[in-house]
Amino acid sequence: MIRRILPPLAPALIALLIFVAFPMLWVLRTSFNELAGGAYVVDALTLDNYTRFLGDPWYLVNTLWFSIRIAIVTTVISVVCAYPVALYIAKTTGFQRNILIALIMAPLLIGLVTLVYGWIVIFRGGGLLNSLMIALRIYDDPVRYMWDIKGVVILLVYIGTPYVVLSLLDSIERISPFLVEAARNVGASRWTAFWKIVFPMTMPGLYAGLVIVFSLNFSAFAVPLMVGDSNTQMIGLIVYREALLNNDLPFASALSVIMVAVNALILAGMAALFGRLILNRLEAKR
Amino acid sequence: MSGRPASQYPKRTYANGPRSAEMKHSMSNDAIQVLGVIKRYGATTAVDNVSFNVAQGEFVSLLGPSGCGKTTTLRMIAGFIEPSGGVLRVHDRDVTHLPPNKRDLGFVFQNYALWPHMTVAENVGFGLKLRKKSRAFIRDKIAESLSVTGLSGYEDRLPRQLSGGQQQRVALARALALEPQVLLMDEPLSNLDRALRVTMRRELKELQARMKMTTLYVTHDQEEALSLSNRVVIMNRGKVEQVAAPYELYENPATSFVADFVGVTNFLEGTALGMDGKSVGVKLASGQVLRAIAKEAVTSGTQVRALIRPERVTLMTASIEGENVLTGRVILSEYFGAVLRYSVQLDSGEVLRSEVHNFDGFIEDGARVWICVLPEHLRVIPQETAALT
Ligand SMILES: Nc1ncnc2c1ncn2[C@@H]1O[C@H](COP(=O)(O)OP(=O)(O)OP(=O)(O)O)[C@@H](O)[C@H]1O
Ligand SMILES: [Mg+2]
DSSP states (O other): OHHHHHHHHHHHHHHHIIIIIHHHHHHHHHTTOEEETTTEEEOOOOOHHHHHHHTOHHHIIIIIIHHHHHHHHHHHHHHHHHHHHHHHHHHOOHHHHHHHHHHHHHHHHSOHHHHHHHHHHHHSTTSHHHHHHHHTTSOSSOOOOSSSHHHHHHHHHHHHHHHHHHHHHHHHHTSOHHHHHHHHHTTOOHHHHIIIIIHHHTHHHHHHHHHHHHHHHHTOOHHHHHHOOTTOOOHHHHHHIIIIISOOHHHHHHHHHHHHHHHHHHHHHHHHHHIIIIIHHHGGGO | OOOOOGGGSOOOOOTTOOOHHHHHHHOOSEEEEEEEEEEEETTEEEEEEEEEEEETTOEEEEEOSTTSSHHHHHHHHHTSSOOSEEEEEETTEEOTTSOGGGSOEEEEOTTOOOOTTSOHHHHHHHHHHHTTOOHHHHHHHHHHHHHHTTOTTOTTOOGGGSOHHHHHHHHHHHHHHTOOSEEEEESTTTTSOHHHHHHHHHHHHHHHHHHTOOEEEEESOHHHHHHHOSEEEEEETTEEEEEEOHHHHHHSOSSHHHHHHSSOOEEEEEEEEEEETTEEEEEETTSOEEEEEESSOOOTTOEEEEEEOGGGOOEESSOOOSTTEEEEEEEEEEEOSSEEEEEEEETTSOEEEEEEEGGGOOOOTTOEEEEEOOGGGOEEEEHHHHHHO
């Protein structure tokens, strides 16, 4: 497998090495350095930066554990939103389908800042949503969506969902309609055929979507920066703050290393779970 | 897995409520009745007023060229396609508008359609599990179906770990495990290589005979249809051309399409003369009159085609005299081991194909030959029917 894939990927691998591996190694090295005089990075081999984070319950609970929770919640909501959309698009053809795919892709193509400001117009205190809800008597006082955890969740879901839709769509379209007919033939209702045949076979797409969205959301910093508040100190935001505002590169590096390690650990867990459940069986179909 | 007593069949329910008059009218021995079924796709009619029946325990094939509507017909019976018109009955139950999961029909797909995420045993047991059978029952039934199809020991394999022939057997086992009232198969052997196809064909025939399973089988391979079937439904352009036993189809084709499609045949065009019982005279363009047999009455003076099979065209290298003797010259001889095939150009211009056994000697290209055609081997089909095809 790897031997077959490697040669055509060689240029990409070199680029990856230069633009990803090298900076990451540099970050790893920096994480063991010390800050002298409040601003100068001094070469050292210390674990201080790690213990500063790992020894502080506030960091552990309010940034690391909080980021994990936000990533899980937003990923689950994205999947729930994406699944019916992907199923629907898979049924369409031609022009209708192209329009739908373009609509789904649009948020990925528009800059994040533009998007977020668009959402602020809708969600802020006197924004469209609150006006509408109050006019419809759903509630009486404006709800604080933006600059709150609600805003972070809404936006992360919004940005993450298209990835899940696209990866699910790919999986759904690989399923031969004969497989569903065969299930119906042996007595399965529409629902059973979906649940026992279609759903398990979309696991590869679902898994790919989960991996992308979980990683993006776990390390998000722009969204909590723009629409969060003091209670949404996601770990990506702390890295940003330490590196660019506090100039504490060693600490920011240690945080990055922890972030990547935790992410990798969670993804490995997911891979093991999904692999055991289903991917091992479907592997050769890919 | 032998035939089960009739009392074990599921209770017949009538989709459109009991309509006693119609029920009485159509009670029959037939496992499947296809009554005037139509399927239109926009302006094209894929299946055009097709009617035939399959008796209990019978093996019937749908045979015809690509695109003639065989698959569409079969899929309508299975409930995967909604007919545009007509009625489908399975064991006297109107199933025309029933969803596929309520029809109790086995289906074997051309590409097997095995569920890739399930093992062989899971594939075979899926339908039983849906029927909420006990675990022990399911286990036994899986074992039984797999042993019948020669797959014991493959329970835990995934479909992708099987060869095409083995996948085919799993698809069959999956259908058989449910003991369906009727087994429908859409070109189940067409994806296998020739040797395996022949082996599987024999096994299928044995299995069907042993289990007395009512089977409707779609194929475009005439050898398959003729060797497997009790009766064959010949389709062409969405219509049924003839329904008959293989022998009948070959010896008494109803139309020139059937004659041409089933086996190789020679056509001689001519004008019908008077009939005398079943015997009719055919006047060829050359003016020569041949005696032939007609199954149905032919009007004197109409255009007809006389058919003769190549194996009935016996070539003589010595001059013969008499009625029904044609003369010509060998223009092509082909050697196929057991048989030899000749193309003979008649003096009147038509080309006849002849097939003879290798022990009948060898005739050189260009040799002059005499052909004595027996009237009983020369079958007349009116041109009107031929023009329809
Ligand atoms: N979904 C569809 N839309 C439009 N036309 C269709 C559709 N399905 C089938 N047809 C047409 O109906 C006709 C019959 O198709 P069908 O698949 O039944 O043929 P077949 O006899 O099974 O042929 P083959 O031996 O190639 O499998 C064909 O002309 C085909 O083009
Ligand atoms: Mg077909």
